[in-house]
Amino acid sequence: MHPSQDPSGRLLLSGNEAVALSALHCGVALGTGYPGTPSTEILEGFSALGGKAQWAPNEKVAAEVALGAAFARARVLCTMKHVGLNVAADVLFTMTYSGVDGGYVLVVADDPGMASSQNEQDSRRYAEAAAAPMFEPADSQEAYDLLHTAFEVSERWQIPVLFRLTTRVSHSKSPVTPRFPLDALFPATGAPQPEFVRNIAGRVMVPGHAKPAHKRLRAKLADLQEWNEAEGPNRVERRSAALGVITSGISYHHVREAAPDASILKLGLSHPLPMKTLRDFASSVERCVVIEENDPWLATTCRAAGLAVEAKDDTIFRFGELNVDRVRRILAHDSSPEPEPPRGRPPELCAGCPHRSSFEVMKELDCIVSGDIGCYTLAALPPIAAMDMMIDMGAAVGMGLGLRHVLPRAQAKRVVSVIGDSTFLHGGLPGLVEMAYNPPETGHVLVILDNGTTAMTGQQEHPGTGRQLDGEATYQVSYEGMARAAGVTNVVTLNPIREKARFKELLAEALRKDELTVFIARSPCILAAGRIAAWEKERKAREAADAATPPCACDPDCGCGGPAGD
């Protein structure tokens, strides 16, 4: 990270870079997560700055690794996109009960407008449903500052905290004045020394322990709500008494520009809401409007409490992100049809992408393709148009099996599940087990598209690449081994470009048989191929050097780990 610096020492950072720098300055001992736009650059930035950061196979595992670290009194950061929180929801809903001993901040990046997502779900609902505090920074400076506050809150109330970013906070750059120099590695912040202290009643959430834990959680939230009223990171800006706006996150900046004279209540900690502050503000202005993206969560909550606030017209403004023009319309009660944004060119699979070959083969064989999430989802668009469904990470396998179970035989025989390497490890693995456990009568075919990287989000490493987040070598998962271990006997590995004719022949044969077949279509992402080849060369050179090193000639107690000499 080499950010621009202005003459007064301010840095020009994206929201994600600001979180990464703040994590370093907060003394975060471990960052973990799963890549997902718009959250990906946080852990990459934290690692580049010298922090310990790692990719987990999915968000649930990441949130659990983080929980273990927080039980051990560490400060820990966990990052994911909004739909990733669905995967991690199981641990979220109970770790608020157990609470934590260290500081635990879970960054969730929402994508209003779906710049790169399959839905525009609103994570504020999770804060309320799971009873987790939620911070909402509006720009990079707030992302930097509020992360400090989030750790203070997490440690003071011993509770995991949600930190909600949105696409325009994560990916917009704005000035940041940091509290420490850019290169200050872990300045003294009073981060506690990790230590295990047994607390069975507090951490084993059997009903007998969870019942009092739930009561403790509600008491913590009540206490935190009082703190939020008195000294929370919320701000009232008094301007005109004719118009007041309640808002949070990036919407605050749109409001400042669209209605420069409006009074504003800007929320920084939006759960638990400071209801008295909201009530006082609403009654202090003639007209009070709630400006929020996506769900009418804030407006509904205010109205349920009897506050006289206006909400946006959700027949129009619930969809997509807000901007200055849309905020002007909301404030003017203008619900006329909005101008259509110009139609740009849609993205497509790169020329030379190995996925092209794979989908051409499936298209030629008239397959019904149960697909998944990654670059290859672009194969659903014309001119390839060879993917029939895509819903969530890992669903390719289960949906394909469901189709096979009920379709007439002739159609069932055409069904193929197609999933990328990282997505398979994230959510497809239990589907593979299901495939072997409850095989359809017609058998099934699973194609794992292994391009050696998490291409979609910008070429991150994963457990199948043999490299960790920072490129360090590690164990490498074998898809072939996993398929065989699950009980699948037909396992075929081939290169979909160089062996396209063979792929077509073997796939046609697999579709004819009433058996289970797993194909691993292996060819590197063309954007990552150079990097992968360089790494492979380095690894081989290192292995050759290791093989050439004579065994240690010292005694068995020297601790070098090598075989003892004579």
Add this chain to the structure above:
Amino acid sequence: MSATPISPINVRFAGLGGTGVIRASDIFADVAFRQGHTVKKAEVHGMSQRGGSVQSDVRFGAEVHSPMIPDGACDFLVVLEPTQVEVVRGGLRPGGVLLAPADIPAGKLPTSKALNVALLGRLSRHFDFPEQAWRASLRMHFNEKLHAANNQAFDLGRNS
């Protein structure tokens, strides 16, 4: 353009993934920021390497609120790919400045990849940022082996 503008100056970069939109906007934002302006910059990543339309907004001035340029409020529109000119033209305010590949003398680019740098050179004429600030930012944002070609491309845009 001199001193610090009160309402922000809005500069939008547009093109297709892989044409250097993000890089060009990073360099422009860097130059403006180092001159002491408040800068905000907004774009959508994610699919930018897959050949689809890409835009990046840079706003600078004494005070900038939203990082996104309102409809029809671009003071400058820098388009890096000919097919995208008509797609994004509507973003320009009346009297705003459009810079497009056609503004760069054909066949004079050291490499077609340097079109974004040449258009930055052309854009630089409209601001009083010191020339060495642009050159320094170009050096910082590119591999050393591209510096000579970039200087040539920047000259082509700025001086021809």
